[in-house]
Amino acid sequence: MKKPFTVYRFFLQRDDLGVLTEPVASDHDERHYVGMADDIPTVTIKLWRSDAVVLFDWLMSTDLDSVPITHPAQKQALMDLLTRLEHETEIPGVTQEQIDMAQAEVARDMAW
Structure with a gap:
């Protein structure tokens, strides 16, 4: 089970x-x-809520220093996205159950 x-x-x-x-x-x-x-x-941009939940969960649990980048601005853009999701949506209040459901929904619609 994932930690909050x-x-x-x-x-x-x-x-x-x-x-x-x-x-x-x-x-x-x-x-x-x-x-x-x-x-x-x-x-x-319009983003599926499930996509936003999955992205927020990933950004919160990922060490951005370990993400491969080719320019420092890429890491900054990820931090900016995280900040926007945190402050401009209700996404930070989701439960683990909602995260699991969002991951399943996004994975179901994978086209590649």
């Missing part, structure tokens, strides 16, 4: 030149948690 996840909040800080620095753990909830300026272009 521990949720850590990480907030990015910018240095004097506006460059994002290493994430800093924080206890407080802050809505502008990634220092995202209003003028940064964004995209909106």
Whole structure:
């Protein structure tokens, strides 16, 4: 049986030149948690809830330092995705049973 996840909040800080620095753990909830300026272009996607549950569970249980990347921005993008799923959805409140059901649903629809 999988252990429940521990949720850590990480907030990015910018240095004097506006460059994002290493994430800093924080206890407080802050809505502008990634220092995202209003003028940064964004995209909106529709994602199956089950996909979101599976991705969130994987991101919470994966050591991103062990994920093969070819550029540091890839790891940062994964952290950004995790942060958005954590703060902008109800996904962090899912139960292990819901995670198991989501994994089964996503695996059932695999086309490759």
